[in-house]
Amino acid sequence: MSANSRLTLAAHALAWIGLYQRQGHEVATSEQIATSANTNPVVIRRLLGELRRAGLVESRRGVGAGWSLARELRSMTLLDVYEAVEPGPLFAMHRTTPDQGCVVGHGIQPAMQGFYEGIEETLRHELSRVTLENVLRDVLAAPR
């Protein structure tokens, strides 16, 4: 599975904004977050743009612009973030449709689809059990 760092990076950005706001600041800039994540500000803006579409963050433009949380960290879960940044399914079907004249080729996709739906539902449930507040707490609890 070509693993993906989008969920990790999005959680990083949200935790950073949340902590920054608790320190009394209004908004965080993509530049600041990018420095913490050691990447490019555009990457952060693109990712936060998806989170904004999902209603997790807001942005302001103009001088003194930047990003702020749209909800409390406590009310966001990893599932919210996952759905915002990972649209596709976890497991894919064949690239080309199997031979429908073959019994296995005909039945394999509905069969696997059924199993995958159950598994993805469990995954979503697990993701929904972790709030971004939990993430920030564990981040701050890391030994230095």
Next chain:
Amino acid sequence: MSANSRLTLAAHALAWIGLYQRQGHEVATSEQIATSANTNPVVIRRLLGELRRAGLVESRRGVGAGWSLARELRSMTLLDVYEAVEPGPLFAMHRTTPDQGCVVGHGIQPAMQGFYEGIEETLRHELSRVTLENVLRDVLAAPR
């Protein structure tokens, strides 16, 4: 998430071999399986090679060669197949190490690692609940 069809294709191949053997045949060729899956025989050989390393199938060479199951379908689970064909973790960390001088940059990886381990463990448990016998049963139960 760049979804992957390897697990689907491997399950397809195993179900095909299992059914073929139940019909009285000794071995299945990569050509036959490739026809059912509508792909190239080399793709099947590569994939079955990984399943062989995991002890799920065996291969014979020479004339009348081909592939056969090393164990009963009932004793193989999707987890066995998943581990054989998907080595990497489900979620990745940052590509470049975050700024260790930043509190969030420093604590984010251990925090996410902890959550991810629990989630992947749950995923593995779900995968282990489905046997290839279950897969073949559902394949044959598909409406035509």
Next chain:
DNA sequence: GATGTCGTAACCGTTAGCGTTACGACACCG
């Protein structure tokens, strides 16, 4: 207006996966 930041397009490099060709290795058979 000048400034600073977002918003977004465009392009490049890397990687993973799949499809394809090719050919040697191997075991059976006549």
Next chain:
DNA sequence: CGGTGTCGTAACGCTAACGGTTACGACATC
């Protein structure tokens, strides 16, 4: 002992996804 059919595997190309980078317009504040 050579012919045959299949595996085993290397090599290459194509495509898609992702992240990094540059660039520049849009916008709001001063």
